[in-house]
Amino acid sequence: MGSLVEELAGALGAGQVSTEEELLARYAVDQAPVLDFQLPEAVVFAGSVTDVQAVVRLCAAHNVAVVARGAGTGVSGGAHASRNCVVLSLERMNRILDLNPDDETAVVEPGVVNAALNEAAAEHGLMYAPDPASFRSSTIGGNVATNAGGLRCAKYGVTRDSVLALDVVLADGSLIHTGHQTFKGVAGYDLTGLFVGSEGTLGIVVAATVRLKYLPRDVHTIAAFYPDFRQAAAGVLAVGRARVQPAIMELLDGGTLAQLDDLHGSDLSSRGRSLLLIQTDGFGAAAEADVVRSVLAAGGATVSTESTAEAEQLVELRRNSRGVEVDDEYRVGEDVAVPRSRLVDYVAALEDLAATHGVSLKVVAHAGDGNLHPTFWIDRQDSAVDADAMGRLNLALDASINAALEMGGTITGEHGIGQYKLRWLGLEQAEPVRELQRRIKELFDPAGILNPGKAI
Amino acid sequence: MGSLVEELAGALGAGQVSTEEELLARYAVDQAPVLDFQLPEAVVFAGSVTDVQAVVRLCAAHNVAVVARGAGTGVSGGAHASRNCVVLSLERMNRILDLNPDDETAVVEPGVVNAALNEAAAEHGLMYAPDPASFRSSTIGGNVATNAGGLRCAKYGVTRDSVLALDVVLADGSLIHTGHQTFKGVAGYDLTGLFVGSEGTLGIVVAATVRLKYLPRDVHTIAAFYPDFRQAAAGVLAVGRARVQPAIMELLDGGTLAQLDDLHGSDLSSRGRSLLLIQTDGFGAAAEADVVRSVLAAGGATVSTESTAEAEQLVELRRNSRGVEVDDEYRVGEDVAVPRSRLVDYVAALEDLAATHGVSLKVVAHAGDGNLHPTFWIDRQDSAVDADAMGRLNLALDASINAALEMGGTITGEHGIGQYKLRWLGLEQAEPVRELQRRIKELFDPAGILNPGKAI
Structure with missing residues (x-):
């Protein structure tokens, strides 16, 4: 590994490669629960497409995993470090390369913060529609990796609906361009859609062409x-x-x-x-x-x-109601979606589950999409007199997932599977569908170096 | 082949399998120009998912190609018969299986006609947004196969944006379900998006869950x-x-x-x-x-x-301006899209091209999307005195394609590559991107029996 770190520093410049303990710890996780904490071997800050290609090539040569990462605001562990990996931060690739107000499109590097793109677009009466709660800090690259949603999706669509084209570095370090610069385009298979939401497991997005929508007048x-x-x-x-x-x-x-x-x-x-x-x-x-x-x-x-x-x-x-969690609570939270007609039934089921398991409940929902974020919680003070608090929380959580699936729902409306939700994926998707995805992963990344153990 | 036809008739019922000459000819082509006319060996009319599975399994066993087909209104030859193939018509699978006005979704068989779904939805104040010019006769299955567009896409999106989930029969005859019944869902890779627009080359869609939008009041x-x-x-x-x-x-x-x-x-x-x-x-x-x-x-x-x-x-x-072509003309037409800012330039380029090559021009455009359907034409009467009329038409056509690509456009905004546009695909997509698609095709259909020679 020493040799890889030296080669990385040689290829990119010393200021772009760090093995500093404090930094490794900070870049080891995103904002999800941590099931299997691993320190990366190094954190690399790419400044260009060539940097990303060099990192992927060197890691491929050493058979070392690459975990790409934007702002690290994900909540499913898609950016958690895996064993012996290199974390590849794309934060410094934060330029808006083009913003054409007549085309109503922008071309951005992956590290552009969602809010920064929206500020630039607003000068022209435009907006970038997907608005995850993390929009002030999360990056377009991270939004693309998770197919991020947000508040205004019911009307304006999710990230996938705003992405027209991608530049992607593949597992062998080669660079491809997918999609089209136009609003419509149906040439060949939808590779762009395949990369969106794939959490860095099929390739590393190094630029995105996005469609902008009109800022509402009123x-x-x-x-x-x-x-x-x-x-x-x-x-x-x-x-x-x-x-x-x-x-x-x-x-x-x-x-x-x-x-x-x-x-x-x-x-x-x-x-x-x-x-x-x-x-x-x-x-x-x-x-x-x-x-x-x-x-x-x-x-x-x-x-x-x-x-x-x-x-x-x-x-x-x-x-801001995400991120208000406080340290004096134990809590577990989720991101299910149900068909709209089942909203009342599901909300009732959640309340019943909280009562059954003796835990507190709070829920926020992007209700227009049927996408709910229930949190089951318990005061840390109570838990001191109740050794099984976490056990009851997890029972309620699992039951809430099952209830959503029974109503025709999904285990993740917008956060992604990452690492944390893999345990439930088999409840939603049949084995042949999962196997098909494993084979697609293998096609794109035969050595399995791109964010292994995530998404599928 | 005799044996296969007998086996098909045995598996499905005699009324569902035809080798009648007139019918074979009618089902040999869609509405695209024909480059390589082939009569199918048989036309099979599936009535159920089980029928489709049986047909695919028998064709796989005999190593015979299956060309799935809806109403045959495509204009790129995606449903043209290939050599020795079986044409699998899905027209009879035309039931709306579910329409839930509170969920704002419908589940339909592939043979449901676009207009029929819209009529059913309208009773609840809803609409199925994608509206190709062929909406009165084309099927949802065909619309999904080509990722069809239409007039109101700029505001309401293309077919992909309205498809939530699919039932698909794979090349081995197995049945899978992709996607989610909810508006949002990001579990795993976007297999649904991969099938949409794949023109029956990766699997055969036997049901689709679609999102409905609100019928506008005014x-x-x-x-x-x-x-x-x-x-x-x-x-x-x-x-x-x-x-x-x-x-x-x-x-x-x-x-x-x-x-x-x-x-x-x-x-x-x-x-x-x-x-x-x-x-x-x-x-x-x-x-x-x-x-x-x-x-x-x-x-x-x-x-x-x-x-x-x-x-x-x-x-x-x-x-209705599609379909008004008349028999006393030679004509070639296309389906390019350009970034919106280049609309005026592109329209000017078309007019210049028509003048240069001495041919007439007519253009309709879904202008909000930058999606243009130019037709170059010449009176048959003129062409009698001009042996090279078709040559000039084709020169103008090729030049119009190149002009669109030079402006950052695509060779197909909404019609699909099919068979007819394969000749230009290499101008738009780099070889590594095409190779990636070939490998995906191989993963899904190793024997190459699903609509070979189309789409990619």
């Missing part, structure tokens, strides 16, 4: 408070039945409201036991908001039209 | 006539700069208008040399139409707000 935010969670979930269906497509439709349960109040001094809990937060946008935003308000009021909600500042604040609180 | 149609084609193309960019997203944005040149007038007795040509036909829809349709009208008028258009009947008729004429 935005209306509606806060609907409900006396209970199931009624709030029913509100999502009611808006759907009115055939209105909001840009954002977020569901927050009582546990989440209480926690936000604790952390931010807000008074959300006093207004209801559950919040359905809806934004309509575009030329029809006001008319759509009118329909939404009347539909929700008819369903038992206390509907308030927020002033602009309050509305912004509520959406901001929601965007 | 629709406004704007007809903008221009004195020349380049100005009309510039209008597309002007609407984009106003950051308005129409549902439909179709560009028709003078040649197309004249032909429509000839065929339908309309007076379009008297109103201008080019037509930009725009529909806005949804709650903001009226406000968007106002912006569009003022932007286009400022760009030199004569803008009329059509009455509803006239508007419907114009869109109808446009939808």
Whole structure:
């Protein structure tokens, strides 16, 4: 391994290769639970496509795994270091190479932060639509690797829907270009789609051509408070039945409201036991908001039209509701999605599961997509008198996964399988489908050096 | 072969297998130009998934190619029979298996006609968005096989964007299920996306779960006539700069208008040399139409707000502008796409090419997508005195393809490579990318029995 590190430093420049203990530890994991902590042998900071090619070639020659990484904000362990690996950080490849306001496209290096692209696009009345909660720090490369979702997917689509073309370094160090610079294009197989969401296991994305959408002229935010969670979930269906497509439709349960109040001094809990937060946008935003308000009021909600500042604040609180976890809790959380018609049933199942297993529950959901992030938790203080707290949390978690699958759902709506969710993948996908994916992996990466043990 | 036909008839029932000459000829080709006419050995009409599995297994055992086919409305030869093949028609598998208005999804057999699904969805205020010109006769299976586009893709996406899950019969006759029933889902590699657009070369789609969108409440149609084609193309960019997203944005040149007038007795040509036909829809349709009208008028258009009947008729004429080709012409046509900023340049290049090669030109374009269907043509009467007419047409055609590629475009925006466009694929995709696709094909279909010689 010493020899590989020396060769890497020789190929790239000493400032781009580190074996410093503190740095190795920081780059050993992303934000997911850690099942099998491994320190990488080295962290390499690529500055160019040529750097990435050199790293992959050297690692291939030494048969050493390469774990590519953006900002490390993933929550499924897709960027966790594997044994004896080299972590390849793409953070420094952070240039917007092109942004053409007439084409409504941009070409970016993988380390460009989502928010930075959005800022650049906004100058031209455009936006990059996928907006994961981590958008202020996560990179386009990481978003592509996980096919990231976000708040406004129901209307604007997920990462896949915004990616037109990719430059990818393959396992042998060669560089290919997939896709098309145009909005439409159907020449050959959809290799671009195959790389999106493949978590760096098939190749390393070194540039992406993305489609931009129009920044909406008008935005209306509606806060609907409900006396209970199931009624709030029913509100999502009611808006759907009115055939209105909001840009954002977020569901927050009582546990989440209480926690936000604790952390931010807000008074959300006093207004209801559950919040359905809806934004309509575009030329029809006001008319759509009118329909939404009347539909929700008819369903038992206390509907308030927020002033602009309050509305912004509520959406901001929601965007920040990931990352508010506090150190005095044990918790497990997930990312299931269910068909929309099952939202109320699933929310009811979650509440029943929490009661059955004697754990607390909080849920936020991208409800327009049927994508829920339930968290089961327990105070660390309680757990001191209850040795089996983690056991009960995990039972509730597993049961919540099974309930989603029984309702026709998926174990991951937007976070990816990574390393953490591999244990459930066999519950969702039949063996022949998994085997097909293993064979695709083998075709792209016969030596298995690209992010081994992830995604499939 | 006699033995295979007997075995097929035995496995499926005599009424499902035909070797009748007239039928073989009808099922030998789709609507593309024919380069290499082959009669199939038999045409098989599958009625169920089990039928499809039986056909694939028997053909595999006899090492005979299977060409799957929907309505045969493709224009790239993706469904042309290959030598000694069995044509597998999926027309009879035409049931809508499920349509859940709360989930906003439908599960359909491959032979369901696009318009039939839309009719069923409309009862619930929903629509299936992809709307190829052939929507009244083409099937969802065929649309999936070619990743079909249509008029409203710029706003609502192409077929890929509406497909959530697939049931697929593989080359060994086994059945797999890919994707998810939910709007979002990122478990494993995107096999669904790999099958969409693969033209029956990787597997045979026997069911699709599709997402439905909301039928717009309000629709406004704007007809903008221009004195020349380049100005009309510039209008597309002007609407984009106003950051308005129409549902439909179709560009028709003078040649197309004249032909429509000839065929339908309309007076379009008297109103201008080019037509930009725009529909806005949804709650903001009226406000968007106002912006569009003022932007286009400022760009030199004569803008009329059509009455509803006239508007419907114009869109109808446009939808029918494919299929108006007449027998007294020689013609070649294409399906390129260019980045939007190059629309005006590309339209100018087409006009120059037509002049250079002494051929007539007509163009319709899904202009919002930069997707153009130019046709070069010449009267049969002229060609009688000009032996090289077809030669000149083909020179113009090849030059138009090259011009699109030089502008960063693609050789096929929505029709697919099929058999007809294979000759140009090497101009667009580098050899390593083509080789990767060949290896994927080999992985899925090692014996090469699924629609050989197509797509890649």
